[in-house]
Amino acid sequence: MTAEILDYDDALAAYDPVLGLEVHVELNTASKMFCGCSTEFGAEPNTQTCPVCLGLPGSLPVVNGKAVESAMRIGLALGCDIASWCRFARKNYFYPDMTKDFQTSQYDEPIAYNGSVTLDVDGQSYEIAIERAHMEEDAGKLLHVGGATGRIHGAEYSLLDYNRAGVPLIEIVTKPIRGTGARAPEVAKAYVSFLRDMLRALGVSDVRMEQGSLRCDANVSLMPKGTVELGTRTETKNVNSLRSVERSLRYEIRRQAAVLSAGGRVIQETRHWHEDGGYTSPGRSKEQAEDYRYFPEPDLVPIAPSREWVEQLRSSLPELPAVRAKRLQSEWGFTDREFGDVVAGSAIDVIAATVAAGATPAAARKWWLTELARRANETDLELSELPITPAQVAAVQKLVEAGTINDKLARQVIDGVLAGEGEPDEVVRARGLGVVSDAGELEAAIDKAIAADPDAAQKVRDGKVQAAGALIGAVMRDMRGRADAGAVRRLLLQRLS
Numbered sequence: 001m002t003a004e005i006l007d008y009d010d011a012l013a014a015y016d017p018v019l020g021l022e023v024h025v026e027l028n029t030a031s032k033m034f035c036g037c038s039t040e041f042g043a044e045p046n047t048q049t050c051p052v053c054l055g056l057p058g059s060l061p062v063v064n065g066k067a068v069e070s071a072m073r074i075g076l077a078l079g080c081d082i083a084s085w086c087r088f089a090r091k092n093y094f095y096p097d098m099t100k101d102f103q104t105s106q107y108d109e110p111i112a113y114n115g116s117v118t119l120d121v122d123g124q125s126y127e128i129a130i131e132r133a134h135m136e137e138d139a140g141k142l143l144h145v146g147g148a149t150g151r152i153h154g155a156e157y158s159l160l161d162y163n164r165a166g167v168p169l170i171e172i173v174t175k176p177i178r179g180t181g182a183r184a185p186e187v188a189k190a191y192v193s194f195l196r197d198m199l200r201a202l203g204v205s206d207v208r209m210e211q212g213s214l215r216c217d218a219n220v221s222l223m224p225k226g227t228v229e230l231g232t233r234t235e236t237k238n239v240n241s242l243r244s245v246e247r248s249l250r251y252e253i254r255r256q257a258a259v260l261s262a263g264g265r266v267i268q269e270t271r272h273w274h275e276d277g278g279y280t281s282p283g284r285s286k287e288q289a290e291d292y293r294y295f296p297e298p299d300l301v302p303i304a305p306s307r308e309w310v311e312q313l314r315s316s317l318p319e320l321p322a323v324r325a326k327r328l329q330s331e332w333g334f335t336d337r338e339f340g341d342v343v344a345g346s347a348i349d350v351i352a353a354t355v356a357a358g359a360t361p362a363a364a365r366k367w368w369l370t371e372l373a374r375r376a377n378e379t380d381l382e383l384s385e386l387p388i389t390p391a392q393v394a395a396v397q398k399l400v401e402a403g404t405i406n407d408k409l410a411r412q413v414i415d416g417v418l419a420g421e422g423e424p425d426e427v428v429r430a431r432g433l434g435v436v437s438d439a440g441e442l443e444a445a446i447d448k449a450i451a452a453d454p455d456a457a458q459k460v461r462d463g464k465v466q467a468a469g470a471l472i473g474a475v476m477r478d479m480r481g482r483a484d485a486g487a488v489r490r491l492l493l494q495r496l497s
């Protein structure tokens, strides 16, 4: 099943990849694009339908104004121009999940066009030109039963659920992305991640890749190094995680390089990504736009948003994630490298919340990127899903700063909070974790350590202060870490002076 592939470095030594990314976003409007049916995810099949979204004869669509507004906000956030007049078009094709035999989409008159976004990938900046963002409707969902892979091939029968038919979609299409070289797969992943964060900040979609509310089709072609003519591209469909965006492109670059370097031709087609096996397989040969016989949708009036509306939407856009990230880095005083770690660890939001709860940025960063990142990793959770809140992390740090606990004990406090034992101060009390500051108790432990190691004690008396380390270690062990090492040192040196 898997094709011949070339080593990635060899592929990149001979060819330059050119990317094209098409991202479909399901909007989170309460009702569908052209009717009043609910868009709620996960309902009983075929309970959210009506004559319009079932495409029954004589039914007439009406545009969802909220969806148009969301489309314009997305366009503005992508730096696009907003059309002053545009129409829907019928994209004609037969598929069982599309009862009308056409999808209502936009063709040569998209609502938003000519945008651009700037991505930062490991300190390098990439400009991604946006060709268009247009409105359309989602299709129904086919469930193939009986096959091993859930695909139609080998299935005994198929079930249809039209709840999704007519859910508003925005398709965001880039212009060809050149010049990314070996980093093409990473740049693609960063772009989809950027879109996800941006769409979330706009509040226009749930952006859940695993539920299909954000879907990426990844186009790639290869140009022999030193040439300028675009090669034949393939389109890998419905790659449903950020990691798959990167992996599928990496695979497809290696596969196409193997085809080309063996003197073959890449076939223009859609391909399917197989997450488990880590490879793509051929789908259908790719239609050209003319195959769809697009024509303007006669049942819908054109969309002509006033310039006042556009400007009002522009001025009410929220602070977008890229801008916010720049602002926070400067406020927190992090170097590019420090902030890069925060971004890579998906820790911006939790750190921001911890700082808001009173911790210093450095302390918040330390806890989330070390101890808590490790716990998240062990339990396969996002940082924000860990059963500890930013406010609790800030409280742990306050206990450290107050001298109630040290860093080592703080880890045990975090253990307790994660285990559901309550707030940090409750965990400190219940587990008896407070640092012992009672001088009497410390002095008793110091006396014990001196008695156990008289040689070391004599060395300290003779002025060899570094010999105190062994004694301090013994005291800390004796107190099971519940002592402040600085205080132990001070008391010990006093005792032996």
Ligand SMILES: [Zn+2]
Pocket: 032, 035, 036, 037, 048, 049, 050, 051, 052, 053, 054, 166
């Ligand atoms: Zn409906």
